[in-house]
Amino acid sequence: MNKLRILLKANIINTLSLNKLRKKSTGKISPLAILLVLTVVLFAFGFAFMYLFLFGSMFADQGLAALILPLGLTAGSIVTLLTTISTANGYLFRSRDFELLMALPVKPRTVFASKLFYLLITNYVTLLFVYFPTVVVYAVYNRTDWVFWTLSLPVFLLFPLGLITVGSLISYLIGFLTSRFRYRNLLSIIFTIAVFVVVMFINFRSGMIEENPGQFTQDVLSFLDKIKIGNLVFKSLLGDWQNLLLFIGLSVLPFIGFVYLVGKSYVKASLQSRVAYTRKNFRMGTLKGSTQNRALLKREIRRYFSSSIYVINTIVGPILTTILLVVMAINSGPILEQFGQEGSVPEILPFILTAIFTAMLGITSTTSCSLSIEGRQFWILRSAPVREKQIFQAKILLNLLVSVPFILLDVIIANFIIRISLLDSLFMFILPSLLALYMSVIGLYMNILFPRFDYENETKVVKQSLSVLMAMICGFAGAALVLVPGFIVATNVNIVAGYLVELAIVALLVGIATYLLLNQGIKKYKKLIV
Secondary structure, three states: OHHHHHHHHHHHHHHHOHHHHEOOOOOOEOHHHHHHHHHHHHHHHHHHHHHHHHHHHHHHHOOOHHHHHHHHHHHHHHHHHHHHHHHHHHHHHOOOOHHHHHOOOOOHHHHHHHHHHHHHHHHHHHHHHHHHHHHHHHHHHOOOOHHHHHHHHHHHHHHHHHHHHHHHHHHHHHHHHHOOOOOHHHHHHHHHHHHHHHHHHHHHHHOOOOOOHHHHHHHHHHHHHHOHHHHHHHHHHOOOHHHHHHHHHHHHHHHHHHHHHHHHOHHHHHHHHOOOOOOOOOOOOOOOOOOHHHHHHHHHHHHHHOOHHHHHHHOHHHHHHHHHHHHHHHOHHHHHHHHOOOOOOOOHHHHHHHHHHHHHOOOOOHHHHOOHHHHHHHHHHHHOOOOHHHHHHHHHHHHHHHHHHHHHHHHHHHHHHOOOOHHHHHHHHHHHHHHHHHHHHHHHHHHHHOOOOOOOOHHHHHOOOHHHHHHHHHHHHHHHHHHHHHHHHHHHOOHHHHHHHHHHHHHHHHHHHHHHHHHHHHHHHHOOOO
């Protein structure tokens, strides 16, 4: 047990980079780091409460206020399951520190338990942002008793156990089966993005509840009736002892069996999951020459698509805008009726669409972890006979190749929804593209300031690194600096003046970020050590 505790403690400290957040002089965690964490936590809880109160008020008007609890619990189960499926195989069985841990005087079962408990802790943290607001919002619209509040904590602790067991098995089977294929990463990317698109499409469709809230409520009831986990936990919280015992059994017994069986054969399972596709009929062909810039860009593209976690977590913003526009195209009639007479296009609507495109692109950037993702092979890039500007250019171009095609597609779809002028179309393309350029540059600069090469799983770099968090904060701040003054000018002067103000601000942001990257960024890049 002592070895398990030490491994788990070391895993948490290494994953969250807690030692890097401490001041060297005092050894205490920096107040700025604490402020950043509190800001992210408050933002996540605020968003969850806002969303749940929206559904809670609608369900209360329909006389079905109790529906908010099974809906929130079902959403939490889906989030937990999808998160586990996307990360479990790479973290539990294909981690880069496998050889190091196997060399330690620790049993393989203890190593597996430490990794599984850390995965459980991360799922508890994620689930908390859904579970706690759901319970509170349910209590606002419904009467609760002491049984409900007494069971709320034990149910929360048991909730992820069965889901993690199922998700880990699915993740392992997907990794085991696709490892035999040449394009296993591409298959994993396509499958995960397909699931994400379906979920977000349903989510955006649910945003049109004002059209027919009664029908939407019936759809939710039908959906919850098919997915039993939310109703099972819901009845357990209300003190239905038969369902509570069933919930405990379905949560605890599979989890214990999973820990015992996999822990017993952990080394064998890890080695089998590391089997990779090999070409049996490989023939040496003629080597083709290429320019330095083209070779660097091809290298970035290959590295990008070699990691499913990298692709999925950096393509979220562009996909969200396209899904939103497709939903708006399907519901274009009611949307236009809300703004004015049917068939007419309010002057402010293209400006609002441009603001939506711009805000969505401030979510993620491929460059915020493009250096860290190199890992221990960063020295290869450093020793290449190319200038730092060429390396930066290739990484920035990759982010533009990911985002700009979606922006162009969004403009085309927007023209199908409403008839907008050529000037609106140009600004609708130029402004989000410039913000994507700003995110490319500032993301790369943040990664230079806060690199992380000592990771054993790519999830820690793509989703949990400080550079990604800082780039996201800069993206939100940049989008706000662009959109708020532009909207004020557009509503008080005219739309064109609002566009010009936004264009001037985003151009200034790009200039500042470029200056920082080409001056301080290059100096700090030369000092990076793996």
